[in-house]
Amino acid sequence: xxxxxxxxxxxxxxxxxxxxxxxxxxxxxxxxxxxxxxxxxxxxxxxxxxxxxxxxxxxxxxxxxxxxxxxxxxxxxxxxxxxxxxxxxxxxxxxxxxxxxxxxxxxxxxxxxxxxxxxxxxxxxxxxxxxxxxxxxxxxxxxxxxxxxxxxxxxxxxxxxxxxxxxxxxxxxxxxxxxxxxxxxxxxxxxxxxxxxxxxxxxxxxxxxxxxxxxxxx
Amino acid sequence: xxxxxxxxxxxxxxxxxxxxxxxxxxxxxxxxxxxxxxxxxxxxxxxxxxxxxxxxxxxxxxxxxxxxxxxxxxxxxxxxxxxxxxxxxxxxxxxxxxxxxxxxxxxxxxxxxxxxxxxxxxxxxxxxxxxxxxxxxxxxxxxxxxxxxxxxxxxxxxxxxxxxxxx
Numbered sequence: 001x002x003x004x005x006x007x008x009x010x011x012x013x014x015x016x017x018x019x020x021x022x023x024x025x026x027x028x029x030x031x032x033x034x035x036x037x038x039x040x041x042x043x044x045x046x047x048x049x050x051x052x053x054x055x056x057x058x059x060x061x062x063x064x065x066x067x068x069x070x071x072x073x074x075x076x077x078x079x080x081x082x083x084x085x086x087x088x089x090x091x092x093x094x095x096x097x098x099x100x101x102x103x104x105x106x107x108x109x110x111x112x113x114x115x116x117x118x119x120x121x122x123x124x125x126x127x128x129x130x131x132x133x134x135x136x137x138x139x140x141x142x143x144x145x146x147x148x149x150x151x152x153x154x155x156x157x158x159x160x161x162x163x164x165x166x167x168x169x170x171x172x173x174x175x176x177x178x179x180x181x182x183x184x185x186x187x188x189x190x191x192x193x194x195x196x197x198x199x200x201x202x203x204x205x206x207x208x209x210x211x212x213x214x215x216x217x218x
Numbered sequence: 219x220x221x222x223x224x225x226x227x228x229x230x231x232x233x234x235x236x237x238x239x240x241x242x243x244x245x246x247x248x249x250x251x252x253x254x255x256x257x258x259x260x261x262x263x264x265x266x267x268x269x270x271x272x273x274x275x276x277x278x279x280x281x282x283x284x285x286x287x288x289x290x291x292x293x294x295x296x297x298x299x300x301x302x303x304x305x306x307x308x309x310x311x312x313x314x315x316x317x318x319x320x321x322x323x324x325x326x327x328x329x330x331x332x333x334x335x336x337x338x339x340x341x342x343x344x345x346x347x348x349x350x351x352x353x354x355x356x357x358x359x360x361x362x363x364x365x366x367x368x369x370x371x372x373x374x375x376x377x378x379x380x381x382x383x384x385x
Contacts, residue, residue: 010345011345013238018234021237021309023308024306024309027306028307032262034259035259035263036256102280104355106359108288204288210335210336214336
């Protein structure tokens with residue numbers, strides 16, 4: 001039996017299917033509003049509101065304490081990351097609204113992958129902020145204890161802090177470069193992507209990989 | 219005719235497309251039912267934007283395949299196939315269920331089930347006699363790529379079938 005012969009068998013099903021399947025109209029009508037993208041959209045809206053609140057609070061802090069001090073500079077640095085995250089959330093909301101399943105499969109699957117990799121992008125963003133870990137420390141000390149930790153540091157302490165941040169940089173760049181869909185054949189990358197974005201992200205990454213391989217071999 | 223009536227008529231006329239796609243992508247009944255439901259939702263969402271430059275069946279295949287490829291359900295959510303009340307959107311009668319046990323049909327679905335999601339889309343469209351150009355448009359890849367893929371799938375299929383026959 002070859003594919004051409006199976007084509008006839010496959011097409012022979014059509015009449016059987018037309019006669020052998022009944023459409024449950026009541027169920028069809030009842031289920032029409034259950035869009036699986038709605039919960040994702042709602043989640044992104046909540047995240048966007050939450051991030052917006054953080055951005056506003058950081059701005060308030062900066063304005064209220066405006067001076068060239070370590071906590072204020074830290075708040076400004078963290079605000080940049082918060083704004084990037086907010087932009088990402090807004091982008092996700094727009095992307096979900098744009099999904100049109102009638103478009104070519106490669107285009108739609110790329111959008112689905114972008115939606116599912118939201119948590120992965122967020123993790124990469126948090127990783128990128130790690131070289132600036134001092135910002136979390138300075139701002140945290142000021143907010144919790146009202147102490148400007150930077151003023152209490154001697155030259156050796158400042159040097160250690162800067163050196164620590166610089167030491168993080170290559171590790172973070174390497175880590176973020178590894179977490180790519182076309183690198184899921186690497187065991188730990190696959191596990192990491194799965195634990196951050198779930199099995200659905202891993203499944204979408206596999207589809208992206210196949211599309212990518214197709215493009216390369218074309 | 220209201221929009222909903224037109225939609226129901228379209229589904230009634232093309233229910234085989236949804237059945238074939240759901241069967242090609244899901245092995246478990248519960249998964250299939252969920253996939254059928256999701257396809258219906260997306261077809262309904264897109265229905266008033268239907269572009270008549272496309273053949274209706276091509277448009278339905280595009281949406282159904284896109285939903286099927288991106289459809290994902292955790293296996294822990296799987297339930298046993300023991301639903302007593304048949305409240306599926308597509309209800310299969312007993313005669314058809316028996317006909318679907320035909321060895322070749324069963325083997326074909328089994329073979330399709332073993333392919334990756336994009337190859338499943340290609341082979342389903344190929345079996346429906348879509349042209350290489352039409353398959354390339356639906357997938358958003360080149361015609362050459364489609365031809366290469368089909369040749370590979372044919373080779374794989376011949377190999378699997380000859381293995382079955384020799385057993």
